[in-house]
Amino acid sequence: MYYVIAGVAFGCLCLWAWRRAAAWYYRRKVGRARAAGVRSQDDKDKDNKGALARAPSAASAVLSNWAYVKVVPLWMFQHVTLAEWFWSVAYLGIALGLGFWGCIRDGRLDYANPMGYVAFGQIPILIALAGRNNTVSWITGVSYEKLNYLHRMSGRVAVLATWLHTLGWFHQGLGPHGPGSELFLSGMLGAVAALIMWLTSFALVRRVMYEFFLVVHILMCFIFIVASWYHWPMLGWWCWTGLIFWGFDRGLGFLRMILVNKAWLLPFASKRAEHSACVVELVDPAVLRITVPTRSLFRWSPGQHALITMPQVATLRYEQHPFTIASAAGDAVFLVRAQKGFTARLLARMQSDVESGLNAYLEGPYGVSHHAELLGHDTLLLMCGGTGITYGTSHLLGAVAAAHKGTTALSALRLVWNVRDAAHVAWIAPLLNKALENGTAHMAVAIDVYVTRTGASLEPGPGHEPGPGHEPGPGHEPGPGHEPGPGHTPDSEEDSGATTPATLSSSEAVDKVSVPEKPTYGLSEQAARFVSFHKGRSPAEMILRADTERSATDAAGVAVGVCGPLELQLDVRRAICRVNSASAILRGQPPIELHVESFGW
The missing domain is CATH 2.40.30.10 (Translation factors)
Incomplete structure (x- = not known):
């Protein structure tokens, strides 16, 4: 099992290194051209390259759409990509396959003990994938929250294997290890703890009673590990390995907090x-x-x-x-x-x-930042909703700074923000004012604010109306308290779209809300030049298609980043699947790459 995991991790490491190297190449080579005002001409490039030369890119687009962009909805679980389903099913199949390997003994099926080995083997994996400071993320370049689906699958395998082990022994007879024995009591305690941990981890429980879920999850996990050690001490090293991972994660996090906040100075009032x-x-x-x-x-x-x-x-x-x-x-x-x-x-x-x-x-x-990779593209489209704008502003500010230094291949960046009220621009006005005060160098920047609330979308005003609290998706944060995970606490109405925009033929046809002549909502006169207001929810496909058509082909193509509620993510995913088609790539359209910022704890 661990050899398979090591092989997959090594493959991911190679892919991550290749992507970083490619991004560095584009930033270095194309970035110099961008700083000098040079940008490739799409029409010339389309003439020079034939369909055969573009075939690998077209095949890559098809694979990307099916594996990473399209999602499979299930009422019990989150929307997951086919790639996540593949790795989840592969993990389940390998774990159970290795467990059932050699279960036939003396002509009969004996799966009780092999399933016990499988359950023990999940303990280090479970904890390693749950920690913020984990070596799996360091090796693969995949952030810990993006690996959470494997953590959940490892947990399901642990629960399934534990109860197969338990029921297997009940079926074949407990012998001297029946009720009252330490082996029986510790085994049942661990099995019940694993079952409770699984039953309280469903999305409904996490959404309604997150703090309850968190306490029960940690407590039952600890009980499961300790009970497993007492149940079969000869395999206790699996338990100790898991506890070492746990201690390493928390210890390193505690050390980082001490260093970042210079905790040794906090006892002094003058320094606190x-x-x-x-x-x-x-x-x-x-x-x-x-x-x-x-x-x-x-x-x-x-x-x-x-x-x-x-x-x-x-x-x-x-x-x-x-x-x-x-x-x-x-x-x-x-x-x-x-x-x-x-x-x-x-x-x-x-x-x-x-x-x-x-x-x-x-x-x-x-979290693993993909900012360096995004800077290697020609066009960056950031789609945000509600307080998911934090993801967009951070990349916008970083890209503007890189443009001034001449270290980005980006020639165009568009930030699209779906909000309930135009006055919400004041949330990010100080950041925009500072970032845009000296312009954006060679990079064209547009900030489109889509006012989605009925009434407010007709005319922006200073009125503030908080939307009903939108409960975060399954476990958006690995700590006590109940706010969605990193970064965004989306409001359901403002992001899923209170109004449906009309079909528009071009970006110029979008109805704009009249902007007052004087800077407003805290925006400086310079920053206000980059901001425009629109009615209704953002038409993702139309925006993406327009930006892709204008994108140059001498960099890595078009990058799309999205942060917001599920409806916004699904809208962007559907748009990419329609625009990033194999036929379009064969005709010379640059490829599109998707980055989704979401927390599925």
Whole structure:
């Protein structure tokens, strides 16, 4: 089993290294041309390349669409891609196949003990895939939250194997190891703990009672490991390996928190404010903007997230909560939608619109950033909804900075934001003002704000109306509290589209909301030139098709990043499947690559 995992990890490592090398090549070679104002002519390139030369790219597009873009909906589970289904089924088949291998003994099927070995073997894998600091992510370049589906499959294999082992022994007879014996009691305790852990991990439980799920999940996992060790000490090294992974993850995280926040200075009152201060602003009745001043040892890349600890707000003093960082450098800025748990307590703690008396400690950054790869494309389209804009602003700010340095192949970047009210632009206005004050160098930038709320979409106004709290998807955060995972706390109505846009033939045909002559919503005059307002929900396919047609072919093509609720993600996925077709690639259209920022804990 572990040889198979090692082989797959090595293959992923090679793929990751190749992608990074290709992105570096495009940033280095094409970036210089972009800085000099040189951009390839699509028509010339289409004439020079024949369909046969484009066949590999066309085949890659078909594979990408089917494996990574299309999703399979199931009512019991999240929408998952075919690639995730393939690896999940492959994992299940390999684990059970190895377990049943050699189960025929003396002409009869004996699966009880082999299934016990399979269950023990899942313990290190389960914990390794659940940790934020895990070697699997370091080797494969796949962020820990993106590997969560394998963590869930490993857990299902553990539960299935445990109960096959249990029922197998009941079937063949317990002999001297019946009720009352340590072997029986420890085995049943572990089996029941595994079953409870599985039953309380369904999406409905996580959505309605996340804090309950979190406590039960950790407690039952610990009981399962300890009971397994007592049940069969000869295989206890599997348990110890899992606990070592657990300790390594938490120990490294604790060390990072100490270093980032310079915890050794916190006992001194004169230094505490300098290394733990933060500013919390109420930018909307249900949205908070948290600004943590620059920490010298805290460095991150666009798209990454950090864990925030605020002892004065937390129920458990040092509980942690993940949020995507909306800025790209300097102060760390977070947008938080207040819902339940920690975020609701933080909102209630606000005595005024600006609160500067709270302490905040950061741990991280976490998540594998694809920003370097995105900079190797010619066109970048960022589709965001609600507070998922943090993902978009971080990449926008990073790309603008790279354009000024001449280290990006991007010639065009479009940020599309679906919001309930045009006044929500004020959430990110300070970031846009600072990033765009000196222009965008050679890179063309457009920020399209789609106002989706009925009434407000007809004319933007300063009125703020918080939408009903949208419960996060299955377990969006690996810490106590109940806000969605890194970065976005989407509002269901503003992102799924309260209005259906009319069919439009071109981007110029989109009805724009009239923008006041003077800068508004906190935007500077310079930043306001890049922002335009539109009615209704963003037409993803139309926007993508228009940007793809204008994209040059001397870089890696078009990159699409999406962060928001499920409906927005599905809309973008459908658009990519229609636009990124094999026939279009054969005609000379540049390929499209999708990056989805979502948390499926």
